[in-house]
Amino acid sequence: MSFRGLPWALWRRQIVAVARLELKKTLLARRGLWIYILALAPVLLYAAHSFVMVKAGRRGNFGEDTHIFAAVFQFLYLRLVIFFGCVGIFTNLFRGEVLDKSLHYYFLAPLRRDVLLAGKYLSGLLAAAVIFSCSTLLQIVALYWYFNSNVVQDYLYHGNGLLHVAAYLGVTLLACIGYGSIFLAAGVLFRNPQIPALVVLLWETVSGVLPPLLQKCSVIFYLKSLCPVTVPGSITLDKSSLLALLAVNVSPASVVTAILGLLVLSVAVLALSSLRLRRMEIDYGVE
Amino acid sequence: MNDAAPDKRIVFEDVSKFYGEVLGVNRVNLSIPPGITSLVGPNGSGKTTLMNLMTGLVEPTRGRIRVLGLSPRQPEQLFRRLGYCTQYDSFPRGLTGYQFVYSYLRLSGRGHAEAEELAVQAIERVNLGEAAHRSIASYSKGMRQRIKLAQAICHNPTVLVLDEPLNGLDPLIRAETIALFRALAAQGLHLIISSHVLHEVDVISDQVVLLSNGYVVAEGEIRGVRDEIQEHPMQILIRCNNPGALASQVFLQDYVVEARLHHDGGGLLVKTRDADRFYLLLNRIAQNGIDIESVAPADDDVLSVYEYLIGTEEPSK
Numbered sequence: 001m002s003f004r005g006l007p008w009a010l011w012r013r014q015i016v017a018v019a020r021l022e023l024k025k026t027l028l029a030r031r032g033l034w035i036y037i038l039a040l041a042p043v044l045l046y047a048a049h050s051f052v053m054v055k056a057g058r059r060g061n062f063g064e065d066t067h068i069f070a071a072v073f074q075f076l077y078l079r080l081v082i083f084f085g086c087v088g089i090f091t092n093l094f095r096g097e098v099l100d101k102s103l104h105y106y107f108l109a110p111l112r113r114d115v116l117l118a119g120k121y122l123s124g125l126l127a128a129a130v131i132f133s134c135s136t137l138l139q140i141v142a143l144y145w146y147f148n149s150n151v152v153q154d155y156l157y158h159g160n161g162l163l164h165v166a167a168y169l170g171v172t173l174l175a176c177i178g179y180g181s182i183f184l185a186a187g188v189l190f191r192n193p194q195i196p197a198l199v200v201l202l203w204e205t206v207s208g209v210l211p212p213l214l215q216k217c218s219v220i221f222y223l224k225s226l227c228p229v230t231v232p233g234s235i236t237l238d239k240s241s242l243l244a245l246l247a248v249n250v251s252p253a254s255v256v257t258a259i260l261g262l263l264v265l266s267v268a269v270l271a272l273s274s275l276r277l278r279r280m281e282i283d284y285g286v287e
Numbered sequence: 288m289n290d291a292a293p294d295k296r297i298v299f300e301d302v303s304k305f306y307g308e309v310l311g312v313n314r315v316n317l318s319i320p321p322g323i324t325s326l327v328g329p330n331g332s333g334k335t336t337l338m339n340l341m342t343g344l345v346e347p348t349r350g351r352i353r354v355l356g357l358s359p360r361q362p363e364q365l366f367r368r369l370g371y372c373t374q375y376d377s378f379p380r381g382l383t384g385y386q387f388v389y390s391y392l393r394l395s396g397r398g399h400a401e402a403e404e405l406a407v408q409a410i411e412r413v414n415l416g417e418a419a420h421r422s423i424a425s426y427s428k429g430m431r432q433r434i435k436l437a438q439a440i441c442h443n444p445t446v447l448v449l450d451e452p453l454n455g456l457d458p459l460i461r462a463e464t465i466a467l468f469r470a471l472a473a474q475g476l477h478l479i480i481s482s483h484v485l486h487e488v489d490v491i492s493d494q495v496v497l498l499s500n501g502y503v504v505a506e507g508e509i510r511g512v513r514d515e516i517q518e519h520p521m522q523i524l525i526r527c528n529n530p531g532a533l534a535s536q537v538f539l540q541d542y543v544v545e546a547r548l549h550h551d552g553g554g555l556l557v558k559t560r561d562a563d564r565f566y567l568l569l570n571r572i573a574q575n576g577i578d579i580e581s582v583a584p585a586d587d588d589v590l591s592v593y594e595y596l597i598g599t600e601e602p603s604k
Contacts, residue, residue, distance in 0.1 A: 010396045017393035025380055101377035107344055108373070109394040110366035278360075282344040283306065284375065 011115050018106070018119025019126065026089055026127040035088045038081050039135040042072060046142035054146045062144075062151055066164075069143055070229035073168060077139075078223055082132050082175045083201065089128050090183035091193040093120040094277075101284045114274040121184055121270060128176040136172045140165060160228070167228035174226065174262050178219035181266035185273040188280070212251055222262040225252035294356035296320055297341055297446065297477060302350030304336055310501040311336035315350070317496065317503065319479065323472045325488040326481040328498030334481040335374055337498070338448050341479070342371045354446060355477075367395065370439035374450040376431060378423045384434040385410060385419040388441050395442060409441035410434070414463060428455035428581070436464070446477040453487055457579050458569040465491055484521070484584040490563055520544045520558045521584065523565065528578040530555040536572055540565070 026032060046069075053060055097103035106116050144152050155161040182200055186193035207218035215221045253261060297319040304311035312333040326334040339345045341352055343359030352358070357365045378387060388409055392402035410419045413433040418426065423434060432455050439447060449468075453461050468491055472478050482488045489495070497505040526549075527533050533555050534546045542561040549556055559565040566582075573579045 013396045013398075014394060017390065017396075020393075021379065021390055029380070097379075100380065101375055102379045104344060104373055104375055105379050105391070106394070107362065108342065108366060108371050109391055110363050110396070111394050112363050115363075279346065281346060282339065 011112070011118075014111055014115050015119040015122060018111075018116055019123040022093065022120055022123030023126060026092075026123060027130070032088060035085045035131060038085055038088075039131050040138075042077055042081060043135060043138040043142050045072070046139050050142060050146040060147060062147060062155065065143055066229060067232050069139070070227060071231045073136075073139075073171075074224060074227060074231060077136075078171070078175055078220065079204065081135070082128075082172065083179055083204070085132060086124075086128055086176060086179035086183050087186075087193075087197045090121075090124045090180045091187040091197065093124050093184055093187055095187035095193055098284065104282045107282060113277045113280070117184075117188075117270065117274050117277055121180065124184065125176055125180050128180055129173050132172050132176060133169055136168050137165075140168070164228045167226065171223050171226050174259065175219065175223055177266050178222070178262050181269040181273075182219065185269045188273045188276050216253075216261060217265070219262065219265065222253060222258040222265075225258040226255060296353075297355070297479070298351075298353045299337075299340075300351045300353075302340060302347045302352055304340060304345060305348045311345070312340070312498075312501045315503055317506065319477065319494075319496075321472075321475055321477050322493035323468065323478040323480060323488075323491050325492040325495045326479065326498060327483070327488065327495055329483050331500075332483075332498040333501040334483075334498055335450055336501070338371070338373075338450050338479065338481060342369065342448060344373075366444075367442065368444055369446040369448065370442065370444035371448040372432075372435045372439040372450060372452055374454075376428070378431070381422070383420050383422055384415055384426065384430075384437070387423060387434055388438050391438050392441055405441050405443075406437075409437040412440065412467065413437045414460070429457060429460055432456060433460070433464075436467075440471070444476070446479070447471060448479045450481050451483070452480060453482070454583065455581055458566060458573050458582055461566070461582065462570055484562075487562075487584065520560050521562050522556060522558050523562070524549060524554050524556050524583050525569065526554040526580040526582075528580075533572065533577050533579075536577075537565070537568065540568060 094103065097106070107113075144155075152161075156165075183193065183197060186196040186200075190196050204218050204220045207215050207221060210218075252258075297317070299315045299317040302315045303313045315333075315337065326337060328334055336345065340347055341354055341359060343362055343365065346360070354365060355368060357368070359365060379390075382390065385406060388406040389402050392405055393399075397405070407416075407419075410416055413436050415430060415433050415437060418430060423431060426434065432452065436449070436452060439449070452468075453464060456464060468478055468480070472491075472493075480488050480492070494506065494508055496503055525533060530548050530553070534548065537543050537555070537557055538546045540559075542564055543557060543559050545556075545558040547556050548554075557565065569579065569582060
């Protein structure tokens with residue numbers, strides 16, 4: 001069958017059907033409440049900071065706050081909040097169904113398993129993108145709301161503000177794409193996906209000291225390359241400190257390479273999951 | 288079993304399935320024609336494994352399976368022609384009965400209007416119309432069984448695989464469900480029904496496959512074995528609101544050997560030599576004021592019937 005002869009329209013309808021079913025479960029499930037709390041944590045941090053500044057009658061330093069935001073975005077938001085949020089969302093897409101003993105519902109439909117995987121991944125991605133993009137925007141609002149509106153407008157419309165906001169949203173989305181693919185694979189390949197999640201966390205943490213080729217096998221390498229504001233030395237203390245190690249890419253990738261690299265990595269991981277999913281059996285008895 | 292062409296049959300060629308070192312089924316050779324075929328055997332005999340093999344939920348360790356000429360590894364084609372009502376009593380979270388069936392049809396790629404029409408038809412067919420928009424979490428066991436059946440038949444399949452489909456149904460619904468199976472078989476469908484109770488399926492089956500410890504120990508037309516079991520008492524547990532009154536009514540029948548109250552007081556254990564007539568009697572009793580919640584074969588006795596039929600030691604679970 002030629003590429004053009006494939007039933008793309010059918011697959012599109014099926015992917016949408018899977019995503020509709022899954023989105024409701026992912027966004028509205030009570031067991032996913034902790035992901036919302038996790039996503040709101042940095043917003044509360046910035047809101048508290050702004051509140052204290054206003055209460056103390058102090059005027060903030062816009063440049064300094066921009067750098068602090070860059071550091072928190074890299075150290076806390078990407079590495080912990082989005083990382084663990086994606087663990088919660090994506091490992092459950094298949095693993096949760098096995099634990100609920102409901103995966104056979106999908107396996108008994110006239111649906112290719114790779115189409116099922118695409119639908120589930122899309123639903124997870126939509127949920128993660130909505131939750132974490134909203135969090136990114138709210139963080140920016142919470143950080144800058146106590147500044148004079150002229151300063152903020154100047155930053156947004158006459159400086160690089162809008163570009164920075166777009167870049168942070170783009171990095172957030174790419175983080176969801178990258179970590180999402182890895183944790184979906186963990187849910188398909190492993191009975192206990194928490195263990196591979198910890199291994200990935202360790203890998204992402206130490207990847208900064210690995211040889212350049214191995215660095216490219218981590219999601220954080222590409223994400224750091226795309227962050228619009230470099231974390232300055234005054235925050236990372238000195239070049240040999242742990243924070244510097246976490247924040248600085250010695251040889252960052254170009255924007256195009258970073259985006260393509262991350263997408264290729266994600267597609268490769270999803271393809272591996274798809275191969276495993278095709279051979280997956282329903283055997284709830286061993287759970 | 289008969290001469291239908293291979294692409295009209297369900298064919299197992301030397302199929303074995305092992306779960307690690309545990310045997311599921313071994314060296315199964317079957318060629319199942321259209322009509323109603325019952326897989327009968329005690330718990331652990333391999334009935335569900337055979338059904339899961341023919342639907343691709345598990346893969347054979349050895350051998351080859353073809354369902355109407357299709358491989359179970361082609362779900363996108365197989366499940367357009369096959370419906371499977373599994374024994375798994377679990378559902379995707381948060382769905383109503385209607386959504387459960389409707390979403391299945393949308394997964395198969397059908398548009399909203401067609402999926403809606405087919406879902407409503409299937410739900411009406413299993414008499415669940417009034418409860419269709421209630422959450423499945425609030426359904427009784429019998430209702431869950433019926434909504435699974437609706438999902439299995441909603442796309443008008445050619446092959447219907449039903450794993451213990453009468454479990455948990457009250458006598459009236461059981462009779463209606465059996466009538467539905469007959470109607471479907473009359474349309475030329477393959478119906479593969481599993482049961483650990485031969486009595487339950489012998490009245491509707493064209494042929495039977497007896498399984499023991501993962502092996503097919505006998506297969507053929509139902510008539511031969513039916514006569515044999517007629518004389519062997521079978522034990523049935525009936526859960527109802529008034530077991531005492533039920534006992535007084537059933538004990539008058541000559542084919543009821545024994546009737547005693549269940550130890551928890553909520554049911555009656557009946558031994559009968561003629562399960563068919565007993566089930567008919569229950570239908571009449573259910574219409575006359577006694578609220579029958581469930582009817583289920585009492586397992587130990589089923590095993591003894593089974594032993595009797597295949598003439599072997601009690602199969603291990």
